[in-house]
Amino acid sequence: MPEPTTLPTTLFEKIWRRHVVREETADTPAILYIDLQLLHEVTTPQAFDELKRRGLKVRRPDRCLATIDHSTPTSAPDADGTRHYVTEQAKAQVEMLHRNCAEHGIVLHGWDSPNRGIVHVMGPEMGATQPGMTIVCGDSHTATHGAFGALAFGIGTTEVGHVLATQCLLQRKPNTLGIHIEGNLAPGVTAKDVILHVIGAVGVDGGTGSVIEYFGSTVRAMDMEMRMTLCNMSIECGARAGMVAPDQTTFNYLDGRPQGPQGADWSRAVADWKTLKTDDGARFDRLVEIDAAGIRPSVTWGTNPGMMMAIDARIPDRADASTRDALEYMQLHGGARLAGEPVNVVFIGSCTNARLGDLRAAASVLKDRRVAAGTRMLVVPGSEATRKAAEAEGLDRIFTAAGAEWREPGCSMCIGMNGDVARPGDLVVSTSNRNFKGRQGRGVRTVLASPLTAAASAVTGRVTDPREFLEQQP
């Protein structure tokens, strides 16, 4: 589709324009066409009910992709295939998605699918996520798919119903926030550390009302998994969407994926995708500059992701109510170090950090080492495909030999809906995305970290700078 103007525009603006069904006016929001809706069991039952109540059908079942991930057990099934759900209600929720998808002709990747996984891991692996698309899901971490140069964002259940019924959403055009990251990452610094650093710089609500575009040499050098980690946590600074312009790294990742364009369609698609970038001279509403050289392995010390610091720094010593409340909950002290704090549980998983590269990073630390006595470590691959790839490399054996639990794919302890929770008061070093109070279980203290930092902390049983282990590499 030709661009209606030659003025320099942002990547976001280009994708937005391609999807406007009806322009916004002072009185009405734009009607935006949605290319792909991802569905899971938690945020969809009431949307399907609404369709039923109104006698509406799903307009485009072919533009829906469903899986089960949040309420599903990550323990292995019994020999007879029985799965142990945390409650009957969790099981009923999963069964309801099966019924709703069957009724409306939507493909659902359930227990028997080799593709099943966390929705934001599965979509890209299948090639369903493609540059230039609009993608939504009743899940705030939908921004993950922006790593491919898609406009992807989380919506509520009422909006899930809107998209099911009409394939459209009512949207006011958001602002743009450019995040320019330049330079090389130091050893031991991962995409997770970059995004925690960005959230610290922008603030926990600094991105509200905005779509982020991440760009610069640091981002260009990242592989697709790293870009997904980066975009995934955009919501943690308030931005509904985060995106990276597609490039050869993107095309190489997508080439040959089953749901991607095939044959002659592939070269046509790539030619189009190459136009999806922010033009020279295009303006962001706001621009933040980040020096990659200044980023160190990072962790959170408080109860929202903006409460972060470099792992070798001291916990902020401030008297404001938020800081005091967070430190009281975390049982930590301002001015003290977090490194060295005893760790009860280590969780490697979630849509942020449960892809093959994350598992490899954790395994590189755990190889020929043991998880510390008294520390529990869960490793939960993001999808069946990731699990299979990891097992083919023997990563599962490294984890189990170290004394960690190698579990079935799912959201698991990131949100704890399936019963994978820690005990009250436990300190969890977690590769997930939220350290809110009670998120990983009542009274549980979450420290967000990279897979390297989490694995290093598992070995020592204390919050540990992963660079100590890099120096020990043979």
Place this chain on the structure above:
Amino acid sequence: MNDSPVADTRAAMGVLESRTFNLPVDNIDTDQIIPAQFLTTTERTGLGQYCFYGWRYNDDGSPKASNPLRKHDAATQQVLVAGANFGCGSSREHAPWALLDFGFRAVISSRFADIFRGNALKNGLLPVQVDEAVADWLLDHPDQTVRIDIANHTLDIEGNGTFDFPLDPFSAYCLTRGIDQLDFILQNEDAVEEFERL
């Protein structure tokens, strides 16, 4: 549409007059508003019992002595005043469903998270965004009588002035007439079909 409390709130709203109830905490995330353990429900009703659950109950389910909502009077205090960045985190629409079922009809804050704001407006829970100075004054002065006029998007604090708050005209239109936003998209079905043909 009349068989559940949440559905009822989607009926037309005009002016809400109520006393305020304060939760002077910044960054109240949706995990606080309704913890994830209660999201296995397939209903949108009856979630008030889980609203701020971790703040109201101990691990063993007994009431918390420190519960900041223990003095909330659902009959008279339908307006919640909270710290900045209310509703951050997860996209769960269960958050406004729980707040409504608990008895709130509006939330006043100096900043709202985007997804929460959208979810609230679609369920008749009014996000009233005011300047920090106004929010801070309300947080310092609990149990005020306020009058929220949706059509004119004004907040009147009895005896202490009237303040504008931003409200998307389309949302105001839908709220004051009890119109469902889905109907608006459905009315444009021809345009959607045309778009899909191109």
